[in-house]
Amino acid sequence: MKILVLNAGSSSQKSCLYEITGETLPEEPLKPIWEGKVDWSHEQGFAEIEVKTAKGEKLQEKIPTDSRPRIIAHMLDMMCNGSTQVISQPSEIDVVGHRVVHGGQEYRESVVITEDVKKAIARLASLAPTHNPANLEGIKAIEKHWGSLTQVAVFDTAFHSHLPDAAAIYPGPYEWVEQGIRRYGFHGISHQYCSHRAARILGRDLASLRLITCHLGNGCSLAAVKNGRSIDTTMGFTPLDGLMMGSRSGAVDPGILIHLLRQPDYSVDKLDYVLNHASGLHGISGISNDMRQIREAILQGNSRAQLALDIYVHRLQFYIGGMLASLGGLDALVFTAGVGENAPEIRAAASEAFGFLGLKIDHEKNTHKPVDVDIATPDSTVRVLVIHTEEDWEIACECWRLLKQSD
Ligand code: ADP
Numbered sequence: 001m002k003i004l005v006l007n008a009g010s011s012s013q014k015s016c017l018y019e020i021t022g023e024t025l026p027e028e029p030l031k032p033i034w035e036g037k038v039d040w041s042h043e044q045g046f047a048e049i050e051v052k053t054a055k056g057e058k059l060q061e062k063i064p065t066d067s068r069p070r071i072i073a074h075m076l077d078m079m080c081n082g083s084t085q086v087i088s089q090p091s092e093i094d095v096v097g098h099r100v101v102h103g104g105q106e107y108r109e110s111v112v113i114t115e116d117v118k119k120a121i122a123r124l125a126s127l128a129p130t131h132n133p134a135n136l137e138g139i140k141a142i143e144k145h146w147g148s149l150t151q152v153a154v155f156d157t158a159f160h161s162h163l164p165d166a167a168a169i170y171p172g173p174y175e176w177v178e179q180g181i182r183r184y185g186f187h188g189i190s191h192q193y194c195s196h197r198a199a200r201i202l203g204r205d206l207a208s209l210r211l212i213t214c215h216l217g218n219g220c221s222l223a224a225v226k227n228g229r230s231i232d233t234t235m236g237f238t239p240l241d242g243l244m245m246g247s248r249s250g251a252v253d254p255g256i257l258i259h260l261l262r263q264p265d266y267s268v269d270k271l272d273y274v275l276n277h278a279s280g281l282h283g284i285s286g287i288s289n290d291m292r293q294i295r296e297a298i299l300q301g302n303s304r305a306q307l308a309l310d311i312y313v314h315r316l317q318f319y320i321g322g323m324l325a326s327l328g329g330l331d332a333l334v335f336t337a338g339v340g341e342n343a344p345e346i347r348a349a350a351s352e353a354f355g356f357l358g359l360k361i362d363h364e365k366n367t368h369k370p371v372d373v374d375i376a377t378p379d380s381t382v383r384v385l386v387i388h389t390e391e392d393w394e395i396a397c398e399c400w401r402l403l404k405q406s407d
Contacts, residue, residue: 001019001020001021001094001095001400001403002017002018002019002087002092002093002094003017003018003019003020003093003094003095003096003097003396003399003400004016004017004093004095004096004097005017005018005032005096005097005098005099005392005395005396005399006072006096006097006098006099006138006142007098007099007391007392007395008068008098008099008131008134008135008137008138009131009134010041010130010131010134011039011040011041011066012037012038012039012040012041013036013037013038013068013071013072013075013138014035014036014037014038014392015034015035015036015037015072015075016032016034016035016036016392016396017032017033017034017035017079017086017087017093018030018032018033018392018393018396019033020396020400025397025400025401027200029390029393030393030396031054032054032392033053033054033086034051034052034053034054034079034084034086035051035052035053036049036050036051036075036078036079037049037050037051038050038071038075040065040066040071044066045064045065045066046062046063046064046065046066047062047063047065047066047071048060048061048062049061049062049063049071049074049075049078051075051078051084052084053084053086054086057083057084059078059082059083059084068134068137068138068141069137069140069141069144072138072141072142072145073141073145076090076145076146090145090146090149091146091148091149093146093149094150094403095149095150095151095152095399095403096142096149096150096151096152097110097151097152097154097395097396097398097399098113098135098138098139098151098152098153098154098395099135099154099156099189099391099392099395100121100131100132100135100153100154100155100156101128101131101132101135101155101156101157101186102121102124102125102127102128102131102132102155102156102157102184103120103124103153103155103156103157103158103161104120104123104124104127104157104180104184105161105180105182106120107120107153107155107157107158107161108158108161108162109158110152110153110154110155110158110398110399110401110402111152111153111402112150112151112152112402112406113139113151113152113153117153118136118139118140121135121136121139121153122136127180127184127237127238135153139151139153150403152398152399152402152403154189154394154395154398154399155188156186156187156188156189157184157185157186157188158188159185159188159189159191159192159223159229159230160183160184160185160186160188160191160223160230160233161184162229162230162231163183163185163230163231163232163233164231167183167231167232167233167326168182168183169182169183170182170183170236170237181237182237183233183235183236183237183241184235184236184237185221185223185230185233185234185235185236186219186221186235186239187215187219187221187223187235188223188230189391189394189395190213190215190336190337190389190391190394191213191215191221191223191225191230191233192394193389193390193391193393193394194211194213194215194334194336194387194389195209195211195213195223195225195228195334196394197372197387197390198211198213198332198334198385198387199228201372201373201374201385201387202331202332202374202383202385204331206227206228207227207228208227209225209226209227209228209331209332210224210225210226210327210328210329210330210331210332211223211224211225211226211327211330211331211332211333211334212224212225212320212323212324212327212330212332212333212334213225213334213336214316214320214333214334214335214336214340214350215336215337215340215389216243216316216335216336216337216338216339216340216343216346217246217337217338217339217340218245218246218247218289218338219235219239219245219246219248220234220242220243220244220245220246220250220316220337220339221233221234221235221239221242221243222234222242222243222319222320222323223323224323224324224326224327226327231326231327232322232323232326232327234250234251234319234322234323240275240276242319243312243315243316243319244280244281244311244312244315244316245280245281245289246280246281246282246289246290246291247276247277247278247279247280247281247282247283247289248275248276248277248279248280249275249279249280249283250280250315252275257271260274280308281294281308281309281312284304284307284308284311285297285302285304285305285307285308286304287302287304287305287308291338291339291342291343291346294308294309295309295343295345312346313346313349313350316346316349316350317349317350317353317354320333320350320353320354321353324354330357330359330382331382331383332382332383332384332385333350333351333354333359333382333383333384333385334384334385334386334387335347335350335384335385335386335387336386336387336388336389337389340386341371341386341387341388341389344366344367347361347366347375347384347386348361348363348366351384354382357381357382358379358380358381358382359376359380359381359382359384360376360377360379360380361375361376361377361380361384362375362376362377370386371386371387371388372385372386372387372388373385373386
């Protein structure tokens with residue numbers, strides 16, 4: 001089965017083509033046979049394209065457009081023609097899987113895209129104003145050029161859609177519940193992938209495991225996973241809740257927002273900008289949203305960078321404690337995404353707070369670029385895993401499962 005995965009960012013588009021042969025899903029994630037990344041955030045009106053194939057072909061291009069439909073059409077053309085060709089025509093693709101950020105309360109599983117699904121994605125754009133419209137553009141672009149291809153929506157919220165009410169409902173007025181103001185949670189595809197992968201690495205049945213998965217990238221979230229399902233998570237109604245992030249604040253006292261909005265020169269748009277782009281590591285350090293630069297600045301003796309790191313770690317420990325209480329115990333703590341996979345000092349600092357439980361990491365293993373391994377000491381009471389997240393592969397697997405079910 002040939003599966004094209006489209007993963008849309010606000011000014012970026014990733015596309016991967018996977019080929020899964022055989023009657024069962026492979027134990028290890030496959031590498032895509034074709035991979036394209038496009039970014040149009042650097043120069044207005046221009047898209048930078050980078051394509052590579054499993055056979056080692058690489059191509060970089062710049063095209064004069066920032067229209068997502070045109071970019072997707074161009075990428076498919078590069079898949080079917082020229083030096084990066086891997087198929088003869090798009091009709092060889094069996095299914096196109098889209099990462100769709102918000103599925104609301106209606107979509108708890110991946111679905112084949114119909115007119116009703118498209119309408120729901122459009123309606124839910126009020127909850128994900130940057131992402132859902134971009135996802136819809138991708139769906140429509142495929143439809144316009146290759147109308148007959150089956151398309152599947154894989155929702156980032158779906159993995160968290162079974163949160164118990166006590167974890168999902170905010171203690172505001174009850175009307176909020178009726179208005180759909182509740183905790184949805186995000187990064188679900190990554191948390192789901194890491195949960196499956198953790199079970200495989202540990203050689204255990206996922207249904208018997210209590211996990212805390214820490215997705216620490218530019219955006220950061222935790223999930224408490226029990227019996228293979230998320231039962232608590234730190235992101236909420238929007239991806240602003242919870243942990244301190246690269247440039248997002250995470251949870252802050254809502255009274256601060258009221259206080260700021262009462263200032264004469266303040267506006268909702270300014271508050272939106274401040275909380276999403278001028279807070280977090282960037283806001284506190286005044287240097288960068290990138291943990292590597294924070295680390296550099298600390299080595300140079302920068303005290304605001306040190307403060308940013310200290311808050312980041314404090315918040316991480318605080319929320320791991322919360323997830324631990326929701327789970328009532330812990331078999332494995334999992335670190336993933338840019339920071340989680342590459343910052344040993346963050347893993348060590350976060351883990352240290354739970355030493356009293358008997359959780360111990362092996363510092364040698366922790367600092368030797370671990371990928372998909374257990375870095376806990378043999379006598380640790382809790383396993384600690386570092387997992388390279390593979391969201392696109394998880395989307396491909398969801399498409400495969402859905403199509404095989406309907407066979
Ligand atoms: P996104 O959340 O946008 O998908 P990633 O998961 O790739 O992004 O995470 C990007 C972040 O990971 C960077 O901003 C940086 O803070 C962090 N990061 C990447 N590499 C390293 C590294 N070697 N050491 C520490 N942090 C890193």
